[in-house]
Amino acid sequence: MFAVMKTGGKQYRVAPGDTLEIEKLAAEAGETVQFNDVLMLGGSNPVVGAPFVEGAAVQAEVLGQIKGEKVIHFVRRRRKHSSKRTKGHRQQLTLVKVTEILEKGADSSGVKAAVGAGKAPRTAEANAPAKSAAATKSAPAKAAPAAGGDDLTKLSGVGPKLAEKLQSAGVTSFAQIAGWTEEDVAKMDEALSFKGRIEREGWVEQAKALAAEKE
Incomplete structure (x- = not known):
């Protein structure tokens, strides 16, 4: 059996025993995490989600936090005295090994969901409706008059x-x-x-x- 799951904005075709390098997760080496966004289950009876397969999940063991290969970003600007800039970057990744594919019962498995390291829990303030640009425009702050002084x-x-x-x-x-x-x-x-x-x-x-x- 195999599954097609989604994490970090990318899709992966996985089977038990596969090792993957994915976008960094908020998890330590040795932990088991569960990917709940399963788009498809393959095998003798394939199931396609709409968009996700209900109750399905992929469980994996975190092997460690690693860095990807260095990517060189080179910019050359025309008509600006041939200015150029070279910038290196190494993506933060998590190495995981797929241990099990669940066809159902993901909600009651007791394994914590895989969460990206850059994702923070939504707060009440974040859930509040977005204000219009005019409403969020802050009025200039008034200087407080000195004690006993005038404005x-x-x-x-x-x-x-x-x-x-x-x-x-x-x-x-x-x-x-x-x-x-x-x-x-x-x-x-x-x-x-x-x-x-x-x-x-x-x-x-x-x-x-x-x-x-x-x-």
Whole structure:
């Protein structure tokens, strides 16, 4: 008897005693694993699955974790000063030996299912419906006002990062900005590399108005 099974996105025709190199499994040497995706059972009474044969499975012993032959990836780009790149890769594989083919009763065999090393169990979050691109677009984070300070992002052109820079420089309230002189503005421009933004955006005038609203 033989079976056609599927694992790691590939199909294999196997019989008891066959040794296979397949994509890496989450299993240790000496363990017995069971492949439940059987597409066909061959022999005197062949059975073809739709897509899998119900109750059928292939059991195998894990002989060890190995690496495949080195694959050389060579890229030569045209019209770019003949640039080239050579990259080697060795695929992680698992060596298994087929021990038994079950025609039925795979569910009650008690042998753990073969699971790829790269597969993680689905969580509740992973099972949740995918959100649309618009819904997942995160809104820009707001810089938290300093304790006892004002929300500096209300000033034109001030985002969370700029608000953090101002707070780091000791500027935490509209009243402070409203009281800036031309010399203060020039010093702040130079200290924080604002390059004339304070005058362009009219922060002093805006700060006066916002400070007045608080009173």
